[in-house]
Each structure stands twice: as C-alpha cells, then as structure tokens.
Amino acid sequence: MSNSERICVGAIAGAFGVQGEVRIKSFCAEPEDIADYAPLYSEDGTQTYEIKLTRPLKNGLGARIENVATKEQADALRGTTLWTDRAQLPSLPDDEFYHADLIGLEVVDTGGAKVGKVHAVHNHGAGDILEINAPGRKTALLLPFTKAHVPTVDLAAARIVIDPPEDL
Structure with missing residues (x-):
C-alpha cells in the first residue's frame, strides 16, 4: 500500500517507565482516537503495532504495544511514526482537510x-500555516490557512x- 493511502x-x-510502556504523541484532533485506528503501521508498512492506551501523560499518552515488554524495546521504537489506512479515518466536512491531502498541491x-506547491502544513497552536515552495524565492512562503x-x-x-496579503 502506498503512503498516499x-x-x-x-x-x-x-519509553515510559521500565515495564515496556511507551509515550505516544498523537496527531489526532482527539488524541485518544489514535487507538481507534488500529492496526497502526510503520512508515514503510513493514511493522504493525497493536496499541492499548494506558493513561494520559504530559505531552502525550501512555500505551502498551504488543510484544514490547522492556524499557529497552520501548526505547528502540523512539521516533517511529505511526500510520493508519486512510479508509480508517472519518470523512471530513467540506471545509476541513487532512494535511496529507494538501501537501503537493499546486x-x-x-x-x-x-x-508554487504546498510543501508542508504547520500548526504551532494558532492555526494551520501552509508552507509553499515558490520558484524564485530564497525562503518558503508561509501563509495562514484561513478562508x-x-x-x-x-x-x-x-x-x-x-x-x-499585499506585503507577502
């Protein structure tokens, strides 16, 4: 399955603790929803992760991952991104978009x-910002993603x- 899917x-x-629990950073609007999108995959699709949320943590969620029983195993997974099949996600209203759908658009x-083209979508807490790579510009164009x-x-x-805006 390709990444576009x-x-x-x-x-x-x-790791969180010494019993193999991990700290997960959820990118979902409702962080706990990440557990509803199982099975989760590694970015290349070669690994599958069955997760069970255990508790809310500062800046994330505690979780158990099947076959991860030690702190060392949990630490080895640090930085692993978690992917789900697009079909698992809910449909969005007409005025909402998944960031992945915007990246690469002309x-x-x-x-x-x-x-140019949309290179990335950022959100630092004050709303989404489109990063647009524009030929002839030394830096990317950053534009608030507002109507x-x-x-x-x-x-x-x-x-x-x-x-x-005129000054951009």
Whole structure:
C-alpha cells in the first residue's frame, strides 16, 4: 500500500517507565482516537503495532504495544511514526482537510498565476500555516490557512487558490 493511502496519526516518543510502556504523541484532533485506528503501521508498512492506551501523560499518552515488554524495546521504537489506512479515518466536512491531502498541491493566486506547491502544513497552536515552495524565492512562503487567504481548495483538480496579503 502506498503512503498516499496511509495517514500519519502519531509517533512513539520513547519509553515510559521500565515495564515496556511507551509515550505516544498523537496527531489526532482527539488524541485518544489514535487507538481507534488500529492496526497502526510503520512508515514503510513493514511493522504493525497493536496499541492499548494506558493513561494520559504530559505531552502525550501512555500505551502498551504488543510484544514490547522492556524499557529497552520501548526505547528502540523512539521516533517511529505511526500510520493508519486512510479508509480508517472519518470523512471530513467540506471545509476541513487532512494535511496529507494538501501537501503537493499546486498553488495559484486569484488571477491564476502559478505560485508554487504546498510543501508542508504547520500548526504551532494558532492555526494551520501552509508552507509553499515558490520558484524564485530564497525562503518558503508561509501563509495562514484561513478562508480569507485560501479561498479555494480543489482536491479534485489538485490545486489551491490563494489571496495573499499585499506585503507577502
């Protein structure tokens, strides 16, 4: 299965305690939902992880992973991203998008001129920001992902229309 058919829903942040429990950082809107998307896979799809959430932790969730019984085994999984089949995820309303669907889309301005492509979507707590790689620019264009600045997202046409502020 290709990565376009999978979505990254979390990552293993390392061991928690000495009994093989791990700390998981969930990328889900409701962090506990990560357990509902099992089975979870490694990024390359070669490993499967059955997880059972054990408790909320500061900056994450405690979990047990099948066949992980020691701190050393848990530490060895640090940094592993957790992926699920896209079909496991709920459908979204028309005005909401999975970040994975936005990455790689062509970006044009309201006049139809090509601007670049979406390289990443960031969220540092104040809302989503599109990182757009634009030819001829030394740095990426960072644009708030709001209706005012991004009036149209057309997934079928693989394109986003932006209306950036004058000073951008």
